[in-house]
Amino acid sequence: MTSFVLPAERPTARLTAEVQTAEQARLDAVAARKQGQDTLSVIPPGEYVCLRVLYDDQWWPVMMDTPAEYADHADLFEHARGRVLLHGLGLGCAVSALLADPAVEHIDVVEASADVIALIGPYFRDYPVTIHHASCVDKTWPDDARWSYVWHDIWTEVSVDNLDDETAEHGISYGRLAQLFAGRADRQGAWAFDLVVDYLDGPPLSAAG
Numbered sequence: 001m002t003s004f005v006l007p008a009e010r011p012t013a014r015l016t017a018e019v020q021t022a023e024q025a026r027l028d029a030v031a032a033r034k035q036g037q038d039t040l041s042v043i044p045p046g047e048y049v050c051l052r053v054l055y056d057d058q059w060w061p062v063m064m065d066t067p068a069e070y071a072d073h074a075d076l077f078e079h080a081r082g083r084v085l086l087h088g089l090g091l092g093c094a095v096s097a098l099l100a101d102p103a104v105e106h107i108d109v110v111e112a113s114a115d116v117i118a119l120i121g122p123y124f125r126d127y128p129v130t131i132h133h134a135s136c137v138d139k140t141w142p143d144d145a146r147w148s149y150v151w152h153d154i155w156t157e158v159s160v161d162n163l164d165d166e167t168a169e170h171g172i173s174y175g176r177l178a179q180l181f182a183g184r185a186d187r188q189g190a191w192a193f194d195l196v197v198d199y200l201d202g203p204p205l206s207a208a209g
């Protein structure tokens with residue numbers, strides 16, 4: 001967990017402390033079962049940090065350091081080694097976890113929000129992490145730039161809309177990023193892509209992350 005991240009605020013991004021009580025966790029589990037959902041994404045009792053961004057005059061939760069969010073990064077944590085590129089800094093959960101892995105040598109992170117970088121970037125100042133302020137589709141790289149793993153996590157909703165540039169959040173689809181980095185990565189992965197693909201054959205999703 002990113003328990004070292006403290007509440008703080010910038011004009012368009014804020015970090016808030018959140019508490020999940022045992023009673024609320026029990027109620028959430030009951031509600032999940034009633035709706036036929038699994039209880040793996042129910043937040044266990046504990047203290048968490050939430051990153052919210054201001055969009056359309058509303059503070060939207062973008063990332064929280066819950067076990068389910070870490071689990072969503074499983075492919076990245078299993079396969080990352082050497083030089084890694086992350087699209088979306090968020091709360092820095094993925095960065096923290098990768099820094100604990102001796103197989104990972106350096107992490108590039110591309111983050112579009114200056115306020116998110118201002119809140120989270122300083123925690124990684126003394127580590128082999130380079131944070132680039134840009135949109136992941138606009139950032140230019142040297143011709144020979146390569147990574148062992150490129151991870152895309154710029155979305156907040158688990159949605160089939162993110163399969164198409166016309167409807168995707170930020171106008172950036174999974175496929176567009178996969179294509180852009182096809183020659184530059186030994187392996188690529190993206191947050192919730194497996195869930196979206198499952199949805200095409202299964203019941204509607206209600207998860208957001």
Ligand SMILES: C[S@@+](CC[C@H](N)C(=O)[O-])C[C@H]1O[C@@H](n2cnc3c(N)ncnc32)[C@H](O)[C@@H]1O
Pocket residue numbers: 062063087088089090091092093094095110111112113116134135136137153154155156170172209
């Ligand atoms: C869900 S969070 C990422 C969570 C992150 N994996 C973590 O471990 O905390 C998504 C992040 O992507 C950023 N973002 C959104 N659009 C982007 C873009 N076009 N390029 C780069 N970053 C972007 C958001 O500002 C936000 O910080």
